[in-house]
Amino acid sequence: MASMSVKHAIAAAKKLRSLQERFNPGGSDIYPALMGDEAITALIPSGNPLSVHILMFTRALREQGTDEQYEKFGRRADNNEIIGTFAQTELGHGTYLRGLEARADYDRGTEEFVLNTPKLSSYKWWPGGLGQTCNYCIFVAQLYIDNEAKGMAMFVVQIRDEETHMPLPGVHVGEIGKKMGLNGVNNGFLGLKDYRVPRLNMLMRHQQVLPDGRFVKSPVSQVSYFPMVFVRCMVARQNSNYLAQAATIATRYSVIRRQSPIEEGQPEPKILEHLTQQMKVIPEIVTAVVYRLAAANLQNMYNETAEAVYRKDFSRLPELHALACILKVATSYDSTYGIERLRQACGGHGYLTAGNLGNIFAMAAPACTYEGENSVLYLQVGKILMKNWSQVLAGRELMPSMAYISECSKMTSFPQWTGSWECLLKAIQYACVGSIRLAFQSYNARVQSAQSQTAAVNYSGLELTKAAELHGRSYVAGNFYQQIVNSPNKHQRSPQFQKVLENMLELHLIQIFFRHLGDILRFIRITEDEISALQRRLEEVLKELRPDAVAITDAFDFNDKILSSALGCYDGNVYERLFEAALKHPLNRKSVPDFFEAHLKPFMKENADNAKKSKL
Numbered sequence: 001m002a003s004m005s006v007k008h009a010i011a012a013a014k015k016l017r018s019l020q021e022r023f024n025p026g027g028s029d030i031y032p033a034l035m036g037d038e039a040i041t042a043l044i045p046s047g048n049p050l051s052v053h054i055l056m057f058t059r060a061l062r063e064q065g066t067d068e069q070y071e072k073f074g075r076r077a078d079n080n081e082i083i084g085t086f087a088q089t090e091l092g093h094g095t096y097l098r099g100l101e102a103r104a105d106y107d108r109g110t111e112e113f114v115l116n117t118p119k120l121s122s123y124k125w126w127p128g129g130l131g132q133t134c135n136y137c138i139f140v141a142q143l144y145i146d147n148e149a150k151g152m153a154m155f156v157v158q159i160r161d162e163e164t165h166m167p168l169p170g171v172h173v174g175e176i177g178k179k180m181g182l183n184g185v186n187n188g189f190l191g192l193k194d195y196r197v198p199r200l201n202m203l204m205r206h207q208q209v210l211p212d213g214r215f216v217k218s219p220v221s222q223v224s225y226f227p228m229v230f231v232r233c234m235v236a237r238q239n240s241n242y243l244a245q246a247a248t249i250a251t252r253y254s255v256i257r258r259q260s261p262i263e264e265g266q267p268e269p270k271i272l273e274h275l276t277q278q279m280k281v282i283p284e285i286v287t288a289v290v291y292r293l294a295a296a297n298l299q300n301m302y303n304e305t306a307e308a309v310y311r312k313d314f315s316r317l318p319e320l321h322a323l324a325c326i327l328k329v330a331t332s333y334d335s336t337y338g339i340e341r342l343r344q345a346c347g348g349h350g351y352l353t354a355g356n357l358g359n360i361f362a363m364a365a366p367a368c369t370y371e372g373e374n375s376v377l378y379l380q381v382g383k384i385l386m387k388n389w390s391q392v393l394a395g396r397e398l399m400p401s402m403a404y405i406s407e408c409s410k411m412t413s414f415p416q417w418t419g420s421w422e423c424l425l426k427a428i429q430y431a432c433v434g435s436i437r438l439a440f441q442s443y444n445a446r447v448q449s450a451q452s453q454t455a456a457v458n459y460s461g462l463e464l465t466k467a468a469e470l471h472g473r474s475y476v477a478g479n480f481y482q483q484i485v486n487s488p489n490k491h492q493r494s495p496q497f498q499k500v501l502e503n504m505l506e507l508h509l510i511q512i513f514f515r516h517l518g519d520i521l522r523f524i525r526i527t528e529d530e531i532s533a534l535q536r537r538l539e540e541v542l543k544e545l546r547p548d549a550v551a552i553t554d555a556f557d558f559n560d561k562i563l564s565s566a567l568g569c570y571d572g573n574v575y576e577r578l579f580e581a582a583l584k585h586p587l588n589r590k591s592v593p594d595f596f597e598a599h600l601k602p603f604m605k606e607n608a609d610n611a612k613k614s615k616l
């Protein structure tokens, strides 16, 4: 499987290179490569073994290395002359980066670093492509000078001979084993023993070790985390894509499959006529659109921040970090749970490999873990919200994506309930700020009672997580509202198209309202009549969006090859394709399976003989 994936990935990368040269001659714009990676990844159901090379290895060289280091390593990596990965996570540590055990000791006598993974738990474990594909990696280690720890640093390390692909001396490298998906990616392990690299193999754009061993600290240590921020932004885009693929499959299947009359004596309807089926499928279509728009916003913010960081302006890093965390978490959680809901909406055929929904789930699900495990990133955002709440109390301005927190903090009570979009959006934001305030009170009380900040974060973790989740909802819903209601290009849309978008906004806001009704009722008085009115509107908007469901998912424009699903093909010939896939199963090559003579027949005969004996 791994070699097939590498073969496909290389073929696709070559195609991508020619496209890039045609549409972006000589440009260093990485995004065609990423779109290509998206396409490559979608075309290789077992995952793209070059993803981490494209997304992390090349970018770390460009963003963390000096111009000279880019010339030496980065250009060759961008041109796929060398293939690398990002080796940070270890067998014993993934989240707590300050606990990473791999070490780099500076030897000023030879102006080299001596790299070691001192224990089994220090082995790098998980990096994509590391097992068999890559011949280089970015090796993340704790830097030591004269045995004094200086923090994390990144090193360009060649792990395999460029001609023979043999592991180099001092390198122990291999595949970590089968996973629940992405088995074409050959995630690997790496142990290094007294492995020496020249001083200039340490990426030194932001921090340096001089020949005499003097250490020049980075002005902002967190800039070394930047490669992860980028992938978090990419995950938001990628996982909204996975959800869109699954929503396309389930929608198309739901207008082909007929089952269970709604009126006695009437013919069986398409299953999408059932209201509960609409509630399973249509909100997922809208969620995919909502996150795709949020991910696009985040990508623009990443570009702007990356350019600023290149100019040594780190001012926007904190906001990008907060948004990248919350959108990576929200998109990966909602897409993973949404894909499973869509699989279940397709009945038994949704469980067939030929439907491809299981594989799309297996591709989407690990995004809840890699690039920062979601519950950890929720806590990270919770901490940032605590810091921002202190700013609010001090009357200081907040970063733009948190401005609503200041506004809501000035409201002594929630205004008269109207049920309008603005009211629904404000309700989610108001509940978020109420949750932040409660979390802050708990957190602050703990710090006041002499708990350390890290302990206070841990013991306030449930409230911090809730506040972070509601912050994500507020940001995403606010972004969707702005795009639909206040977009500068709104006048270019036909009235019909605007109406579909407004129905999608109505559905998203009501769906989020009901999902967090408990959180909202904690801070806002809403009567049963007002809630029932929203229930009616939910049923109504599902009915209104039903006729547009296929057109919206067709607009995602996934080629049948990308969907790779007998349930979701454009021509709708589901049963023929299911049957065609079944006949291809190896067990159907013979009428009598080999195991009949070898196992089944003796087993049945033995039982028959025993039955006869027991009658005698």
Ligand SMILES: CCCCCCCCCCCCC/C=C/C(=O)SCCNC(=O)CCNC(=O)[C@H](O)C(C)(C)COP(=O)(O)OP(=O)(O)OC[C@H]1O[C@@H](n2cnc3c(N)ncnc32)[C@H](O)[C@@H]1OP(=O)(O)O
Pocket (backbone or CB within 6 Å): 034, 035, 037, 038, 041, 051, 052, 055, 086, 088, 089, 094, 095, 096, 097, 098, 128, 222, 223, 225, 226, 228, 229, 231, 234, 235, 237, 238, 317, 318, 321, 369, 370, 371, 372, 373, 376, 377, 380, 384, 387
């Ligand atoms: C177009 C689509 C194409 C396809 C797209 C495909 C996409 C996906 C491809 C699949 C490939 C998967 C590859 C996977 C790779 C990996 O998994 S790489 C390894 C990832 N590992 C992690 O993410 C580790 C998670 N842990 C952390 O990030 C940190 O430990 C922490 C949890 C954030 C804690 O940080 P730490 O420094 O230990 O302590 P804190 O006190 O929390 O932070 C200190 C201050 O630093 C700020 N900060 C933290 N992180 C960042 C950051 N990234 N950027 C900016 N600032 C950061 C933090 O807010 C604190 O600030 P102050 O409070 O102001 O001091």
Ligand SMILES: Cc1cc2nc3c(=O)[nH]c(=O)nc-3n(C[C@H](O)[C@H](O)[C@H](O)COP(=O)(O)OP(=O)(O)OC[C@H]3O[C@@H](n4cnc5c(N)ncnc54)[C@H](O)[C@@H]3O)c2cc1C
Pocket (backbone or CB within 6 Å): 052, 085, 086, 087, 088, 089, 092, 093, 094, 095, 096, 125, 126, 127, 128, 182, 187, 366, 369, 370, 371, 372, 373, 375, 376, 379
């Ligand atoms: C498919 C895939 C691809 C990957 N690719 C790469 C790669 O290319 N390069 C790379 O370096 N890594 C990669 N990783 C590793 C990934 O980054 C780590 O798995 C991730 O960072 C989580 O670390 P961990 O697995 O060690 O879990 P741990 O950090 O051990 O966490 C385990 C659990 O403990 C809990 N926990 C941990 N810390 C806290 C906390 N502070 N507060 C509360 N609860 C906590 C959480 O529930 C967490 O799920 C990949 C992983 C996967 C699954």
